Amino acid sequence: EDKVVQSPLSLVVHEGDTVTLNCSYEVTNFRSLLWYKQEKKAPTFLFMLTSSGIEKKSGRLSSILDKKELSSILNITATQTGDSAIYLCAVVYDTNAGKSTFGDGTTLTVKP
Amino acid sequence: NAGVMQNPRHLVRRRGQEARLRCSPMKGHSHVYWYRQLPEEGLKFMVYLQKENIIDESGMPKERFSAEFPKEGPSILRIQQVVRGDSAAYFCASSPLRGMNTEAFFGQGTRLTVV
Numbered sequence: 049e050d051k052v053v054q055s056p057l058s059l060v061v062h063e064g065d066t067v068t069l070n071c072s073y074e075v076t077n078f079r080s081l082l083w084y085k086q087e088k089k090a091p092t093f094l095f096m097l098t099s100s101g102i103e104k105k106s107g108r109l110s111s112i113l114d115k116k117e118l119s120s121i122l123n124i125t126a127t128q129t130g131d132s133a134i135y136l137c138a139v140v141y142d143t144n145a146g147k148s149t150f151g152d153g154t155t156l157t158v159k160p
Numbered sequence: 161n162a163g164v165m166q167n168p169r170h171l172v173r174r175r176g177q178e179a180r181l182r183c184s185p186m187k188g189h190s191h192v193y194w195y196r197q198l199p200e201e202g203l204k205f206m207v208y209l210q211k212e213n214i215i216d217e218s219g220m221p222k223e224r225f226s227a228e229f230p231k232e233g234p235s236i237l238r239i240q241q242v243v244r245g246d247s248a249a250y251f252c253a254s255s256p257l258r259g260m261n262t263e264a265f266f267g268q269g270t271r272l273t274v275v
Contacts, residue, residue, distance in 0.1 A: 054202075082264075090164075090251065090266040091203070136202060150195070152202040 050075040052139050054151035062159050065127050069154045071137030072119040081120050083111055084136040086153065091136055094122070127158045164189075164254050165234075166267035173242045173274050181237040181270045185254030192235045193264065194227060197249045209235055242274045 052073045061067055071081065080098045084091035095104045097113035097120060104111050108127075113120045124131055134153040141149070165184040173179050185192050190211050195203040205219040209229035220227065224242075229235040239246055249271050253264040 052202075084266075089268045093265070138203070148193075148205060150203040150205070152200075 050139075050141060050149050052137055052149045052151040054135075054137050054154050056154060057152065058155040058157070060157045060159065061127055063128055065158075066123065066125045067127060067156060069122040069124075069135050069137075069156070070119060071122070071151055072117075073137075073139045073149075074118065075139050075141035075149065077141050078115070079140040081113055082138045082140065082148075083120070083122050084138065086134040086136055087132075094135075124156075127156075129158050129160055132156055132158045164252060164265050164267035166250075166252050166270050168270060169268060171270055171272050173272065175243060175274055176241050179239040179242050179246070179272055179274075181239075181250050181252075181272070182234040183237070183252030183254075183267055184234040185252075186256075186265050189254035189256050189265070191255045192229050193253045193255075194235070194237050195251045195253065197251060197269075199248075203251060206237070239272075242272070244274050247272055247274045 055070045059067060080096055082096045083094040085094055095111045097104060097111060100113050100115035108125045111120060111122045122135060134155050136153045137151045138148045164186055167182050171179055183192060192209045194206040196206055197203050207220050207227045208216040209227060211229055212231050224240045226238045237250060249269045251269045252267045255264040
C-alpha cells in the first residue's frame with residue numbers, strides 16, 4: 049500500500065530556532081514530492097522536488113529529496129511565529145492518473 | 161486571476177440530506193482534484209477529473225459520493241444521504257497539466273458539518 053509518513057506529528061519551538069521536518073514514502077512509480085503549508089484553510093505550495101540531492105530554497109525555507117532513502121526534509125531557519133502551521137508532504141506517484149498521497153502533516157507551533 | 165474558488169465555505173446538513181460542493185478551477189486549468197480532510201488527519205485523495213471525464217475515482221467511497229466536471233460550470237462533489245462521518249473539510253485543487261506532477265492550487269475548502 050502506498051504511504052507517506054511525516055514526522056514529528058507536532059513540534060513546539062521558540063522564535064529563532066531551526067526546525068527540520070521529515071517526510072518518508074513508500075510508493076510505486078514515484079514522480080515527485082511536494083511540500084505545502086496549511087494555515088487556517090487551503091494548503092499553499094512551497095516546493096516540488098523531483099531530483100535527488102538538489103536543494104530547493106525560498107528565504108528561510110529549504111528542502112531536499114533523497115531518493116535512495118525515500119525521504120525528504122524541510123528545513124526552516126530562524127523561525128517566526130508566522131511559520132506556525134501544518135506542513136504537508138505529498139507524493140505524486142502516477143502522473144497519468146494524477147494520483148498523490150498526502151502525509152498527515154507536522155503541526156509546527158512557534159512561540160514568541 | 162481569482163484562484164480556485166470553492167463554495168459554500170461552510171455547509172450544515174442534517175443526516176439523510178444531500179450535500180453539493182462546488183469548485184471552480186483557476187482560469188486555464190482543466191484538471192481538478194478533490195480531497196477530504198478529517199480532523200487531525202492529512203488530505204486524502206478522492207477523485208481526479210478533467211472536463212467531462214473522471215480520470216481516477218479510486219479514493220471515492222463506493223456509495224453516496226459522486227463527482228462531475230461538466231463542459232461548462234464548476235466541478236461538483238455530491239454526497240447523498242449524508243451521515244455524521246461525512247463531516248470534514250473538502251478541498252479542491254486544480255492544475256494546468258495532466259496529473260498532479262506540478263504545483264496544484266487549492267481552494268479554501270468547504271467545511272461540511274452533518275448534524
